[in-house]
Amino acid sequence: MPRVSNPPMSVAKSTLHRIDSDPASSAETLAQRAHRELRAALMRGDFLPGTALTLRGLAERLGTSIMPVREAVSRLAAEQALELQPNRAIVVPELSRREIGELWRIRCLIESDAAALAAEVATSDEVDRMAEITAGMWQALRRRDVHTFVEGTGLWAMQLAKASHSEPYIGYISNLRLRCAPHIAAAFGGDIVPEDPFFWFSLPLQEQIAEAIRDHDPARARDVRAADIRTFHTYVYKRLGWT
Numbered sequence: 001m002p003r004v005s006n007p008p009m010s011v012a013k014s015t016l017h018r019i020d021s022d023p024a025s026s027a028e029t030l031a032q033r034a035h036r037e038l039r040a041a042l043m044r045g046d047f048l049p050g051t052a053l054t055l056r057g058l059a060e061r062l063g064t065s066i067m068p069v070r071e072a073v074s075r076l077a078a079e080q081a082l083e084l085q086p087n088r089a090i091v092v093p094e095l096s097r098r099e100i101g102e103l104w105r106i107r108c109l110i111e112s113d114a115a116a117l118a119a120e121v122a123t124s125d126e127v128d129r130m131a132e133i134t135a136g137m138w139q140a141l142r143r144r145d146v147h148t149f150v151e152g153t154g155l156w157a158m159q160l161a162k163a164s165h166s167e168p169y170i171g172y173i174s175n176l177r178l179r180c181a182p183h184i185a186a187a188f189g190g191d192i193v194p195e196d197p198f199f200w201f202s203l204p205l206q207e208q209i210a211e212a213i214r215d216h217d218p219a220r221a222r223d224v225r226a227a228d229i230r231t232f233h234t235y236v237y238k239r240l241g242w243t
Helices: 030-044 055-062 066-078 097-121 124-143 146-163 167-187 197-214 218-239
Strands: none
Touching: 030 055, 030 066, 030 146, 030 167, 055 066, 097 146, 097 167, 097 197, 097 218, 124 146, 124 197, 146 167, 146 197, 167 218, 197 218
């Protein structure tokens, strides 16, 4: 890939999608639609740690009433993705260095094992989709689009989970990503430039993992995914000032 130059990468702002006119989800209740959309926004990194939200504000943005939003927020609080404070405030949790470290250690164990399992059972189409997401992240890097890059990290991780064909792994990885995503988004804010060596090391690792899965090499897939997660962990700590 040719290197790109100098201006800092910019964070693209994202908005919640209205759920009152979503024909694709007609079988869902409004509360289920609200939960799905809010969860997806958290996974995309749309809300940073410490962000304060209100039921009324979320309801207006989602195009619905407060009741289904209250149910959705309660579910997300049970998933530890949001905090309900005594004054009824809704806040995106600010995790400590220790808490993030614990989540990342669990991620390393589970996601590296999921990569090994994917090397045994993944289809060619599933591996192709992983490659497509990585290609999109390279494009976002060239455009200096942090938001799309961060979203791509989540999409790629979940595609790898799906390629394992293991419902428990998919659930565990999704829940871990949900809790980590706001801090990942925070780490990618500010004065990041696309020349940062992290990008030129991390994305080739994704490509190597996809290759290992395509070659049905569980040991290599596990080892490279573990190295990928550890590299990402180190970078997030550095960006959050935790080194």
